Amino acid sequence: MARADKPAGGVGDRVREKILDHAEELFAERGFFGASVRDITEKAGVRLAAVNYHFGTKEELFRDVVLRRAAVLNAARVERLEGAARAGTKEARTRAIAEAFVVPAVELALTDAPFRNYFALIAQVSNSRLWALSLVAEQFNAVALSFIAAFGRVFPRASKRALYYSYQFLVSSTLSALSDNLRLESLTKGELSSRDFANLGEHLLTFVTAGIVATCHAAPRVSPKQARS
Numbered sequence: 001m002a003r004a005d006k007p008a009g010g011v012g013d014r015v016r017e018k019i020l021d022h023a024e025e026l027f028a029e030r031g032f033f034g035a036s037v038r039d040i041t042e043k044a045g046v047r048l049a050a051v052n053y054h055f056g057t058k059e060e061l062f063r064d065v066v067l068r069r070a071a072v073l074n075a076a077r078v079e080r081l082e083g084a085a086r087a088g089t090k091e092a093r094t095r096a097i098a099e100a101f102v103v104p105a106v107e108l109a110l111t112d113a114p115f116r117n118y119f120a121l122i123a124q125v126s127n128s129r130l131w132a133l134s135l136v137a138e139q140f141n142a143v144a145l146s147f148i149a150a151f152g153r154v155f156p157r158a159s160k161r162a163l164y165y166s167y168q169f170l171v172s173s174t175l176s177a178l179s180d181n182l183r184l185e186s187l188t189k190g191e192l193s194s195r196d197f198a199n200l201g202e203h204l205l206t207f208v209t210a211g212i213v214a215t216c217h218a219a220p221r222v223s224p225k226q227a228r229s
Contacts, residue, residue, distance in 0.1 A: 016054045018044045021114060024065045028120040032062055066125065069118045070139040076104035077143055081150060093154045095209045101147060102174055102208070106201035109178050116180055116195075123179040126171070155216035166212040177204045
């Protein structure tokens, strides 16, 4: 989000977007602490003072990097979820909900190269205790609850724990699949690619659909007291 005292449009906006693009790339590659403001401005080809002018601090720059693409992804997921079939087998309905979450992300990874850096960055943030995790939660919680509610309609007898875990596993699997972490290249000596998002997405949907169905069908109701024992 642009600072309120900065006019919209023109050269200033282009500089701001350039900083965001290169910050996103470096944060995804090196993490928040590994990428300095100087690294970012040198890569972007702008003066060091430009970050202070447009964002204020490194933390605010990181915040804006995290928030910039969230609205696009959220809107695409909500639109697809609203159109998901509410009739049919539990497996088919679960698959439709999973598709509403996974397919928009896969399409963006395939067609919009900067989103690949974004997914790698969000995967980092989501798997850390970094303060920026609250930014991810703030932007994605409302959408998350919509997906959890959708699972609840398919599995009305499932425990709250099963429904929330199902969503958590869906998120974790999707972020891992789209993080472009080169793990497949390492495991297969280059035979498979971490950027083969279309095939990754299709197999991911098969995996998470079966897992969610099994979890929501079979998960026992565990009390907080039992969980602590």
